[in-house]
Amino acid sequence: LREIRHENLNAFIGACLYDEGILLIQEYCSRGSIKDILDNGDLKLDDMFVSSLMGDLLRGLSYLHDSSQFRFHGNLKPTNCLVDSRWVLRLSDFGLTFARSGHYVSHHAEIITTPGNMVSGKMVNNVTTTRISFANTTTTTSITRTGSGTYNSSVRSTPRAVRIVTSPYLPPEFSDIFKNTQNRSVVIDNHRKGDMYSLGVILWELLKRESLATFLGIKDEREIRAEICQKGNSFWPQTLAILNSEAQLQPVATNTGNCSAGTIIPSGVLDCLKDCLSFDPDQRPDIKSVRLRLRPLHKGMRSNIFDIMIGLMEKYANNLEILVDDRTKQLSEEKRKTGSV
Template sequence: LRDMRHENINLFLGLFFDSGIFGLVTEHCTRGSLEDLLSNEDVRLDWMFKSSLLMDLIRGMKYLHNRDIIHGRLKSRNCVVDGRFVLKVTDYGFNEILNAQTIDTEEEKPENLLWTAPELLRSSSLRRKGTFSGDIYSFSIIVQEVISRSAPFCMLDMPPKEIVSKVKEPPPLCRPVVSVDEAPLDVIQIMKQAWSEDPEKRPTFEEIFKQFKSITKGKKTNIIDSMLRMLEQYSSNLEDLIRERTEELEIERQKTDNLQ
């Protein structure tokens, strides 16, 4: 794990297990997780920006799978974003470490299983190991989060326990609902292929990479433009805030003057 080097892989520095506390040591990414970024309403994300984040995720996962590493726990909170808005996959190899050290993990909460493939929900032993096709399914749920900028399955308005139960035991098939207005149709089709009920029908990250590259071809400059626009928005928001605070301060000063 320490030999993994890729722009879209978060650097694994080591681990410790002391006094019953087990922890991974990884590189710190200043903007937090992808989940944090999506829920931060101050950050405006246009489609070019979203596609850039997804492409980073695809590249990182392709790198891991090409080296026979199953993630097994992929979700938006296991994708971190650095100061340059580059997405990096983290917590890879975590399941292997737990299994090798025979560390028992507590029964997972339903809200942590929303990214888990149906076949893994039906088998706890398979879930502990993870599968390549299971990672593809997890990716598809992250795509839904990025496209709709909302929590997994949130449009179904059901508690996580009920959603997990429905995903685990079809029919009917239970999947998120995404509007065709929110992203290019080709991207929505990739997402739907990736959450196929049959693991064999899900594409590989190599195939997803090729498809996604053809969709976003020649748009790299637009991503930079959208980042610059976002930074401009940040600075104008800051200027408004300073102006507002200055006016408040002036009003308070006048009140003080009147009292004298």
């Protein structure tokens, strides 16, 4: 994690332990996340900003899938798409899936001492419990005092409760597969396909310029996921149809090269999103195919928003110089006329 470097990946600096778990230290992104940007009603995203963010997202995910040792992201969602001070999108929280599911990667110890109090829902007397929580097991050591003044010690290991998938950005099949699998090839294959579903949801939000929660009027992630799973294969086609009805579809990019993400969508983009959002993992395209199909959104654009802004400022400065020259010539002409009079 510390060695991986890419412009569209948020650099991992290190980690430290604290009382309640592990803190990850990464580069600071002052603009917040995609979720913060979408939830900010005062921030109006124009075409070039949205297209640039989408391009950054595609480049970062492409690097993870094709060039990094991780081969997938595994937890792609708007809160993990951070934006730095230069308006460059950087992916975070990658490379941690195996750490969360491994046996020996990390643990957290908690000591509970209670005389005649409630511990884990049961009334106990004079019990000191040291609980060490691993990623997928919980080891509990209990020391109790007997009537003769001696102590009995017992150690019990129990499976950790499987975390129920509630995020609406993870594909429906994640609720049922690889809950306990340690087969790396199986995990990688499923996560790569899952990344494409998550990518489709985020791209839809950027094109719609509002979060899925806002669109559905539901705040709780469990309810959003339940809504998606309940409607099944009909959910995303209906949702894309709404986006389609709000958009003016164009067969090619506009003359300026800046395709509108809210009012003008190049032909084929919605078809690409539909494939990414398929409930059948085998029907989802890979990241190379998606980048190729979404090229019309970025045609004629520079690499990032900062470069675009610099270009606009240079263009504005050039136009201003031309305007000043014109006004200077007009002033000189008026002075000449005044002198003649």
